[in-house]
Amino acid sequence: MSTVSATLRAATQRLAQAGIPDAATDARSLLAHALGVPRSRLTLLGPEAVTRAQVEAFEALIAGRLERRPVSQLVGRRSFWGREFLVTSDVLDPRPETEDLVARALEHPFGRVLDLGTGSGCILLTLLAERPEAQGVGVDASPAALAVARRNAEALGVQARAELLCSDWFAQVSGRFDLIVSNPPYITEDEMAALSPEVALHEPRMALTPGGDGLAAYRVICAQAGAFLRPGAPLLFEIGHAQGAAVAQIMEDAGFAGVAVLPDLSGKDRNVIGRWCG
Ligand code: GLN
Numbered sequence: 134m135s136t137v138s139a140t141l142r143a144a145t146q147r148l149a150q151a152g153i154p155d156a157a158t159d160a161r162s163l164l165a166h167a168l169g170v171p172r173s174r175l176t177l178l179g180p181e182a183v184t185r186a187q188v189e190a191f192e193a194l195i196a197g198r199l200e201r202r203p204v205s206q207l208v209g210r211r212s213f214w215g216r217e218f219l220v221t222s223d224v225l226d227p228r229p230e231t232e233d234l235v236a237r238a239l240e241h242p243f244g245r246v247l248d249l250g251t252g253s254g255c256i257l258l259t260l261l262a263e264r265p266e267a268q269g270v271g272v273d274a275s276p277a278a279l280a281v282a283r284r285n286a287e288a289l290g291v292q293a294r295a296e297l298l299c300s301d302w303f304a305q306v307s308g309r310f311d312l313i314v315s316n317p318p319y320i321t322e323d324e325m326a327a328l329s330p331e332v333a334l335h336e337p338r339m340a341l342t343p344g345g346d347g348l349a350a351y352r353v354i355c356a357q358a359g360a361f362l363r364p365g366a367p368l369l370f371e372i373g374h375a376q377g378a379a380v381a382q383i384m385e386d387a388g389f390a391g392v393a394v395l396p397d398l399s400g401k402d403r404n405v406i407g408r409w410c411g
Contacts, residue, residue, distance in 0.1 A: 138179035140164065140188065144195050151199050159204050160195075166208045167191035201330040213255045216262065218285050220253060223277035225340040227255035231316050233403050234371045235259050237395060241367055243267055243311035249302055249354055250274075250317050252340055254282030254295070260314070261291040270310075272300040275339065302350075303357045309366075313358055316371035317350035318343045324373075347373060351380050355387035362409035369406045377402035 135143075141164050148156035165172040167190040168183070183191075197207045205211040205220045212218075213227040214235055220226055238246070238260055244267055248257035251271030261269050273279050279297050286292040298305050320342040325333070332341070343349035351370065358368050368389060372380050377394035384392045389407030397403035 134182045135188070136179065137164070137168070137175065137181050137183055140183050140191065141175070141179075144191065147195065148198060153198060153201075159198055162204050163194040163198060163207060164191055167194055200334075202335050203331045206335060211253075213253075214259045214263075216259065216289060218253050218255050218258075219281055219288065221277075221281055222335055223275060223337060224253040224281045225316075225336055227253055230397060230403060231256065231371055233395075233397050234314060234316060234369060235263075237404050237406065238312060238314050238369055239263060241312055245269070245308070245310050245312075247306065247310045247313045247361065248272070249313065249315035250340070250350070251282050251297065252278050252316075254285045254297070256314055256316060258282070258285055258289050258291055258295060261294050262289050268294050268296075270296045270298060270306060272298045272302070272306060274299065274301050275337065278337070278340070302353055303361060306361060308361070309363045310361055311363055311366050313354075313362060313366070313368045315350075315354060315369075317354065319347045319350065319371075319373045319376060321345070321347035321373075346379075347376065348379055348383065351376075351383050355383050355389070359388055359409050365408050365410065367406050367408050369404060372402060372405055374401040374403065377405060380405045381407075 141160055145157045145160040148160055161172055165175055167187055194207050205226045206222055210217045211220045211227050214232055218227055246260055246269045248271040251257050251273050254271055257269045257271040261267055276299050279299055282297050286295045318341050322344050325342055381392045381394050384407040390410040392407035394402050395404040
């Protein structure tokens with residue numbers, strides 16, 4: 134019979150030998166999940182024996198990690214803006230940098246918000262949770278992603294205010310909005326080759342890249358967004374750090390005014406915003 138600490142040490146070594154970055158952190162997260170305890174309790178549980186069922190559950194998680202499955206998919210959740218979101222291989226793993234888009238969006242008043250490419254729903258559902266009077270529409274072209282977003286909406290208790298639609302961008306959308314947000318697929322064809330195996334093998338390709346120069350989604354959205362925005366209402370994007378000038382130009386050409394490229398805390402371009410003045 135092995136102990137918690139010996140089990141953790143052995144697994145950490147296996148992950149490290151397989152070249153998994155952050156082997157110790159990942160092993161701790163996965164063992165805590167297998168034992169059904171918070172990570173912070175592992176140390177005090179160190180001398181305790183692990184049961185056969187716990188070892189089997191942990192082994193399955195370690196096997197998944199050795200296949201480079203992301204920890205968030207193995208444990209089935211990711212924290213975003215202080216709330217837990219269900220995460221599966223059908224959705225983009227909510228990224229900390231996407232919290233910038235939420236922060237920028239919350240600078241504006243909105244009663245009705247549209248999220249294009251909602252994925253897990255992390256952006257839309259956070260905005261609705263933060264603004265209890267607001268209503269929202271989230272669209273995604275993937276029915277499997279929408280199923281995840283629906284479960285997240287229920288878990289956050291905002292399902293009555295969140296309409297989740299299967300739609301190719303605006304195709305199934307109607308009405309006008311006070312705010313449109315999107316973190317569309319923007320990775321370029323060339324950058325795709327440099328992704329970690331966790332992302333390249335296990336996150337949905339359609340959520341990551343539109344192919345080519347990575348700008349196709351911005352072009353399609355900007356060309357159509359005016360018909361869905363109230364006069365003066367903002368369109369707010371997340372972008373790749375090298376795409377600021379290109380996306381700002383696309384927005385201006387489409388008739389947006391006051392277009393601004395907004396940096397993140399490290400100074401990298403991260404969001405672009407413009408107001409519909411058409
Ligand atoms: N809106 C989701 C997110 O920001 C999904 C985005 C996407 O799939 N490109 O995480």
